[in-house]
Amino acid sequence: AQTVTQSQPEMSVQEAETVTLSCTYDTSESDYYLFWYKQPPSRQMILVIRQEAYKQQNATENRFSVNFQKAAKSFSLKISDSQLGDAAMYFCAYRRSPEQGGGADGLTFGKGTHLIIQP
Amino acid sequence: NAGVTQTPKFRILKIGQSMTLQCTQDMNHNYMYWYRQDPGMGLKLIYYSVGAGITDKGEVPNGYNVSRSTTEDFPLRLELAAPSQTSVYFCASSRIQTEQFFGPGTRLTVL
Numbered sequence: 001a002q003t004v005t006q007s008q009p010e011m012s013v014q015e016a017e018t019v020t021l022s023c024t025y026d027t028s029e030s031d032y033y034l035f036w037y038k039q040p041p042s043r044q045m046i047l048v049i050r051q052e053a054y055k056q057q058n059a060t061e062n063r064f065s066v067n068f069q070k071a072a073k074s075f076s077l078k079i080s081d082s083q084l085g086d087a088a089m090y091f092c093a094y095r096r097s098p099e100q101g102g103g104a105d106g107l108t109f110g111k112g113t114h115l116i117i118q119p
Numbered sequence: 120n121a122g123v124t125q126t127p128k129f130r131i132l133k134i135g136q137s138m139t140l141q142c143t144q145d146m147n148h149n150y151m152y153w154y155r156q157d158p159g160m161g162l163k164l165i166y167y168s169v170g171a172g173i174t175d176k177g178e179v180p181n182g183y184n185v186s187r188s189t190t191e192d193f194p195l196r197l198e199l200a201a202p203s204q205t206s207v208y209f210c211a212s213s214r215i216q217t218e219q220f221f222g223p224g225t226r227l228t229v230l
Binding site for chain 1 (some may be wrong): 159160162164175215223
């Protein structure tokens with residue numbers, strides 16, 4: 001079974017600075033997807049960024065980027081120029097690719113990292 | 120385009136009562152999912168469906184039932200509610216190769 005580990009229960013960063021959230025995962029599959037979801041106090045799960053394992057290039061979305069290290073099974077999220085609106089729980093998640101039989105798979109989530117932005 | 124909608128937003132049940140959590144999506148997605156989120160934890164998969172009439176168990180299915188009579192709707196039924204089912208419940212949907220889109224969640228308390 002796949003597992004996702006987020007080793008930082010809580011992180012704090014000053015507004016406008018950069019913060020990196022860590023995520024490691026365990027899988028025997030060669031092709032899969034990784035995601036970062038943001039959950040603000042409203043509870044809504046919001047997709048931040050997605051990475052396909054077969055792509056070597058790290059995904060970026062504006063101020064959000066990932067460092068995907070496939071051999072190390074590591075998938076960290078970097079938030080640049082942190083803003084007060086970035087304060088939330090951040091969840092790392094995994095699913096197999098459809099080509100590996102994971103077309104209908106649910107997501108496997110880590111326990112989350114609570115990100116605090118200091119003004 | 121409302122995305123994924125869930126009702127109710129909040130509910131308090133007494134032990135042994137039953138209820139149905141409603142989920143509807145208007146994106147014509149084949150795949151739908153129910154998750155629960157316990158305090159301080161990530162989401163765990165309860166049930167999922169790959170299309171109308173087809174459902175399957177996830178990681179934590181005990182105490183729940185689902186049905187999928189249409190592409191749009193995927194209700195979750197709780198029979199004989201127990202305190203261990205106190206949680207936040209999320210419904211999600213996706214196409215085969217895309218990310219999952221989540222509803223706003225239902226906070227359920229069983230007393």
